[in-house]
Amino acid sequence: MSVSTHVALVGAGPGDEGLLTCEGARLIESADIIVYDYLSNPRLLGRARADARLVYVGKKGFSGHITQPEINDILIDLARELDAAFKARLASRPADAARAESGIRAPLLVRLKGGDPFVFGRGGEEALALREAGIPFSVVPGITSGIAAPAYAGIPVTHRGVASSVTFVTGNEDPTKDETALDWESLAGMVKAGGTLCFYMGMRNLSSIAGHLAVQGVEADCPCALVRWGTTREQRTLVAPLSDAARRAEEAGFTAPVMTVVGQVACLREDLSWFEDAPLFGRRILVTRSRTQASAFTRRLEALGAQVVEVPTIDIAPPESFDALDASLNALDGFSWVVFTSANGVEAFFERLRRRTALPHDARALAHARIAAIGPATADALRAHGIEADAVPHEYRAEAVFDAMRERGLDADDAVLIPRAQVAREALPEMLAGIGCAVTVAPAYRTVVPGTSADAARAALADGVDAVTFTSSSTAENLVALLGEDAPALLADARLFSIGPITTATLERLGFPPASTASSYTIPGLVDTLLEAFASPDETASPRKDHR
Numbered sequence: 001m002s003v004s005t006h007v008a009l010v011g012a013g014p015g016d017e018g019l020l021t022c023e024g025a026r027l028i029e030s031a032d033i034i035v036y037d038y039l040s041n042p043r044l045l046g047r048a049r050a051d052a053r054l055v056y057v058g059k060k061g062f063s064g065h066i067t068q069p070e071i072n073d074i075l076i077d078l079a080r081e082l083d084a085a086f087k088a089r090l091a092s093r094p095a096d097a098a099r100a101e102s103g104i105r106a107p108l109l110v111r112l113k114g115g116d117p118f119v120f121g122r123g124g125e126e127a128l129a130l131r132e133a134g135i136p137f138s139v140v141p142g143i144t145s146g147i148a149a150p151a152y153a154g155i156p157v158t159h160r161g162v163a164s165s166v167t168f169v170t171g172n173e174d175p176t177k178d179e180t181a182l183d184w185e186s187l188a189g190m191v192k193a194g195g196t197l198c199f200y201m202g203m204r205n206l207s208s209i210a211g212h213l214a215v216q217g218v219e220a221d222c223p224c225a226l227v228r229w230g231t232t233r234e235q236r237t238l239v240a241p242l243s244d245a246a247r248r249a250e251e252a253g254f255t256a257p258v259m260t261v262v263g264q265v266a267c268l269r270e271d272l273s274w275f276e277d278a279p280l281f282g283r284r285i286l287v288t289r290s291r292t293q294a295s296a297f298t299r300r301l302e303a304l305g306a307q308v309v310e311v312p313t314i315d316i317a318p319p320e321s322f323d324a325l326d327a328s329l330n331a332l333d334g335f336s337w338v339v340f341t342s343a344n345g346v347e348a349f350f351e352r353l354r355r356r357t358a359l360p361h362d363a364r365a366l367a368h369a370r371i372a373a374i375g376p377a378t379a380d381a382l383r384a385h386g387i388e389a390d391a392v393p394h395e396y397r398a399e400a401v402f403d404a405m406r407e408r409g410l411d412a413d414d415a416v417l418i419p420r421a422q423v424a425r426e427a428l429p430e431m432l433a434g435i436g437c438a439v440t441v442a443p444a445y446r447t448v449v450p451g452t453s454a455d456a457a458r459a460a461l462a463d464g465v466d467a468v469t470f471t472s473s474s475t476a477e478n479l480v481a482l483l484g485e486d487a488p489a490l491l492a493d494a495r496l497f498s499i500g501p502i503t504t505a506t507l508e509r510l511g512f513p514p515a516s517t518a519s520s521y522t523i524p525g526l527v528d529t530l531l532e533a534f535a536s537p538d539e540t541a542s543p544r545k546d547h548r
Contacts, residue, residue, distance in 0.1 A: 004083050004106065004107075004135070004136065005079045005080075005082045005083040005086065005106065005107040005108070005109055005135065005136075006106055006107070006108055006109070006136050006137070006138070007075060007079050007108075007109045007110075007111060007130055007135055007136070007137040007138075008027045008031075008108065008109070008110050008111065008137065008138050008139075008140060009111045009113060009117040009123045009126060009127060009137060009138070009139045009140065010024045010027055010028065010110050010111065010112050010113065010117070010140045010142070011024065011113060011114075011115060011116040011117050011121070011140055011141050011142015011143070011144075012024070012036075012039070012040040012041060012044055012112050012113060012114050012115070012142055013041075013114075013115065013142045013143045013148070013231075014114070014115055014142075014143055014144065014145035014148040014149055014230055014231045015039070015041055015114075015145075015148075015229060015230060015231040015232040016041070016148075016152075016231035016232060017041050017043045017044060019142075019143045019148060019231060020041075020044060020142070021140060021141070021142065021143075023140050024140050024142065025047060027108065027110050027140065028044060028045075028047045028048055028110055028112065029047050029048070029049065030049075030108055031048065031049070031052055031108045031109065031110040032049075032052060032053065032082055032107050032108055032109065033052065033053045033054075033055060033078055033082055033108075033109045033110070034048055034052055034053070034054050034055070034109075034110045034112055035055045035057055035071075035074065035075060035078065035109065035110070035111045035112065036054065036055070036056060036057070036058075036112040037056075037057055037058050037112070037113055037114055038058035038065075038114070039113075039114025039115065039257065040112045040113065040114050041232075044112065055074065055078065057070075057071045057074060068122055068125060071126065072125065072126055072129035073129075075109070075111060075126060075129065075130060075135075076129060076130065076133045076135065078109055079109050079130070079133075079135045080133075080135075082107045082109060083107060085107075086106070086107045111123075111126060113142070114142075114145075115142055115143070115144045115145050116141050116142040116143065116144040117139055117140075117141070117142065118139065118141070119144040119146065119168060119200075120168070120170055120200045120201065123139065127139065144168075145200070145230055145231070145257075145259050146166075146168045146198040146200060146259060147198075148230060148231050149227040149230025149231060149235075149259040150198065150225065150227060150230070150259065150261050150265075152227070152230050152231045152235060152275040153225060153227045153230065153235070153237040153261075153269055153273065153275070153276070154268065154269040154271075154272035154273035154274055154275070154276075155225055155227075155261055155265050155266055155268055155269050155272070156265055156268060156272070157196045157198060157261070157265060158196065158265070159265050159268060162194065162264050162265055162268070163194055163195055163196045163263055163264060163265045164194060164195070165190060165193075165194075165195040165196070166195065166196040166197075166198060167187065167190055167195060167196070167197050167198070168198050168200065169182065169187065169197055169198065169199050169200070169202075170182075170199070170200055170201065170202075171199035171200055171201050171202020171203070171204075171205055171206075171209060171260060172200075172201040172202065172204065172205065173205065173208075180212070182212075184212040184213065184215070184216050185216050187212075187213065187216075188212075188213050188216030188217055188218045189216070191213065191218050191222060191262055191263055192217060192218060194263070194264065195263060196261065196262070196263035196265050197260075197261070197262040197263060198259060198260070198261055198262075199259070199260040199261075199262070200259065201256065201257070202258070202260045203226075203249070203254065203255065203256045203257070203258040203260070204256065206226075206245060206246040206249060206260065207246040209260065209262075210224075210242050210243060210245060210246060213242065213262065214242070214243065218242065218262075219242075220241060220242065220243035221241045221242070221243070222241065222242040222262060222263070222264075223239060223241070223242070223262075223263065223264055223265075223266035223267050224239070224240055224241065224242040224245040224260065224261065224262050224266060225237060225238070225239045225260070225261040225266035225269060226238045226239075226240075226245065226249055226254055226258050226259070226260055226261075227258065227259045227261065228254055228255070228257065228258045229257060230257075230259050231275075232307075233281070233282075233284075233302065233305065233306060233307030233308075234307060235275065235276060236252075236254070237269065237273075237276060238252055238254060239266050239267075239269055242262060245260075275305070276305075277305075278303075278304055278305025279304050279305060279531055279534070279535065280301060280304040280305045280306035280530065280531065280534060281304075281305030281306070282305070282307075283305070283306045283307065283466045283467065283530075283534055284306070284307045284308075284309065284463075284464065284465045284466050284467075285301055285306045285307070285308050285309070285465065285466060285467045285468075285469060285530070286308075286309045286311055286457075286460050286461070286465045286467070286468045286469065286494070287301070287308055287309070287310050287311070287469055288311060288312070288313040288314075288468065288469060288470055288471070288475040288476075288478075288479050289310075289312065289314075289469075289471050289475065290312050290314045290315060290316055290344075290447075296523070297469075297471070297523050297526075297527075298310060300523065300524075300527050301527065301530070304527070304531065306530075309460045309465065311453050311456045311457045311460055311479075312450050312453055313449065313450065313453055313457070313474070313475045313478035313479045313482060314447040314448070314449065314450070314472075314474050314475055314478055315447070315448050315449070315450045316344055316348075316445050316446075316447060316448075317445065317446050317447070317448045318445065318446070319422045319443035319444065319445060319446050320422065320443070320446070321443070322352060322443075324440070324441070324442040324443060325349075325352055325419060325442040325443065325444050326352070326356065327442075328417050328419070328440055328442045329352060329353055329356050329365075330356065330358065332365055332366065332368075332369070332417075333368060334415055335369050335415045335416065335417040335440070336369060336370065336411070336414035336415050336416065337369060337370050337371070337372060337405065337410065337414055337415075337416040337417070338366060338369050338370075338371055338372075338416075338417045338418075338419070339371075339372040339373075339374075339401065339405070339416060339417070339418045339428065340371070340372070340373050340374065340378050340381075340382060340389075340419065340420075341374045341378070341398070341401070341418065341420045341421075341424065341428070342374065342378055342420065342421065343377050343378050343380070343381035344421070344444075344445055345378070345419050345420050345421070345444050345445065346378060346381035346382055346385065347381065348419065348444035348445040349419040349444050350362075350385055352444065353365060362385070362386070363385050363386040363387050366387065369417075370390040370391070370408065370409075371387055371388075371389045371390050371391075372389060372390065372391040372392070372401055372404065372405050372408075373389040373391070373392050374392075374393070374396055374397070374398070374401050375392065375393070375396030375521065375522060376392065376396075376522060377522060377523065378392075379392050390408050391404040391405050391407070391408045392404065395521065396500065396521040396522060397500065397501070397502055397521065398425055398427040398428035398431075399427060399428075399431070401428055402428055402431045402432065410432075410435075410437070411437075412435050412436035412437065413436060413437070413438075414437050414438075415437070415438040415440070416432050416437050416438065416439050416440070417440050417442060418439065418440070418441050418442065419442045419443075419444040420441065420442075420443070420444060421443070421444070421445055421446060421447055422443040422445070422446035422447075423446065423447070425502070429441055447474045447478075449478045449481065449482065453482055454482040454483070457479060457482050457483060457490075458483065458486065458490065461483075461490040461491065461494065462490065464493070465494050466494070466495065466534070467494065467495050467496075467497055467530060467533070467534075468491065468494045468495070468496050468497070469497045469499075469526060469530070470496065470497065470498050470499065470503050470507065470514070471499045471503070471523065471526065472499070472503055473502060473503050473505075473506035475503075476498075476503055476506045476507050476510060476512075477506060477510065480510050480512065487512070488511070491512055495514075495515040495516075495533065496512055496513075496514040496515055497514055497515060497516050497517075497518070497526060497529055497530060497533070498514040498516070498517045498518065498526075499517075499518050499521055499522070499523070499525070499526045500517065500518060500521030501517060501521075503517075504517045515533065516529045516532075516533055517529070
């Protein structure tokens with residue numbers, strides 16, 4: 001049988017998750033096994049299938065981690081293991097074997113490599129090992145850090161009238177060996193002629209690099225830029241004269257990975273810096289939303305330069321019983337109002353609506369009723385299902401929903417359905433019942449504490465964060481519960497930010513009053529509050545460990 005495992009050497013790019021190629025993303029999402037290294041953005045693994053096997057082979061500079069020959073052997077062994085399992089499965093299922101012969105769904109192993117596999121990535125060695133073992137492979141280029149890191153630091157590696165050439169150079173030669181493989185005379189000549197040199201992995205040998213170039217006539221004041229963790233929210237950039245760069249880097253605590261740029265283009269950073277100028281750059285913000293909701297909030301913060309740590313403190317689960325909701329769905333015609341108090345409630349309601357026997361299964365089922373939404377996010381969720389809410393209050397809390405409904409014609413004898421979380425505030429049902437409405441509260445979902453978040457929360461706070469955000473009372477209660485008796489110590493140095501007064505009241509009750517409460521009780525309002533809090537030029541980011 002000709003079917004066999006395919007290995008794709010995929011360039012993960014320099015660090016920014018958004019710089020992964022479309023083909024790289026497609027292969028990660030399809031892979032049976034992913035073998036990844038130290039410089040790959042861990043978030044890229046979030047694209048993997050739930051059943052994909054993840055294998056870490058994290059070489060880290062000169063720290064004595066796994067060797068390249070060992071990695072080559074791992075790739076070969078895993079590819080053969082995957083192939084053998086696949087062929088055994090086909091042998092036991094002839095119908096699948098026939099499909100496989102037609103080229104459908106052969107096993108895939110992705111070797112995810114930081115940057116580009118063939119630019120100082122040793123991908124060529126892995127490809128040769130695979131070819132020798134008879135294992136088919138392909139290569140997906142990635143954006144190399146020699147271009148990307150300087151660009152994110154505001155340094156074009158070529159620039160009209162300044163630099164007409166760029167040379168990529170390995171910087172990890174052993175400085176104690178008798179001979180060098182690099183032509184330092186030619187490299188120095190390129191710099192003197194206006195070219196740019198980009199040294200990969202050169203932090204350890206920076207003094208040696210500067211010395212070699214100086215011996216060949218490069219001026220001591222030649223501009224040199226060091227870009228650490230380029231394209232990530234941990235990026236730091238240092239520009240100094242070449243002769244003083246090593247000392248300045250040591251004083252600044254620069255450690256690998258660093259891209260070293262030598263040449264006049266380094267001076268352009270003064271005018272072209274953009275990435276590090278973002279208003280929240282350098283801020284490390286812990287987001288406590290549910291796993292499904294955190295991404296949109298995270299993207300907003302990252303677009304403003306923040307480094308976001310997602311530690312979901314709530315998961316959305318089915319209610320203990322759907323009986324009340326199912327009964328309400330089967331009697332929808334009897335309700336004058338349906339009130340949604342969260343986007344989660346909207347999605348849970350329509351998911352259950354699709355499951356019922358009676359038609360219709362979509363927005364037409366609510367054609368007879370008026371609809372209220374607690375805020376714009378909930379209104380947007382309804383709009384996605386083809387419904388424009390009749391009542392959306394200016395303040396996004398239960399009391400304001402009641403007032404908005406009264407303004408839109410709520411009568412004392414109206415029947416009101418509230419599909420919501422299993423445990424929630426009773427303020428709105430009580431106010432509605434107080435004027436004579438027949439109120440049905442139907443649990444559509446419940447919030448639970450994720451079992452895997454405690455360690456992640458503790459680690460993130462121990463590393464140091466500038467802010468912790470809370471988007472509901474549940475996120476506050478659950479984070480404090482996850483931290484247990486260590487909560488006061490772990491939260492002592494972090495500034496807490498609340499989405500609104502109800503969440504603030506919960507934090508105060510727990511003994512952790514927030515530094516600020518959003519004036520607009522929405523995610524955009526919370527983002528604005530963070531921007532205001534960190535807008536002062538005197539504000540400095542909290543010191544923290546290198547947690548990579």
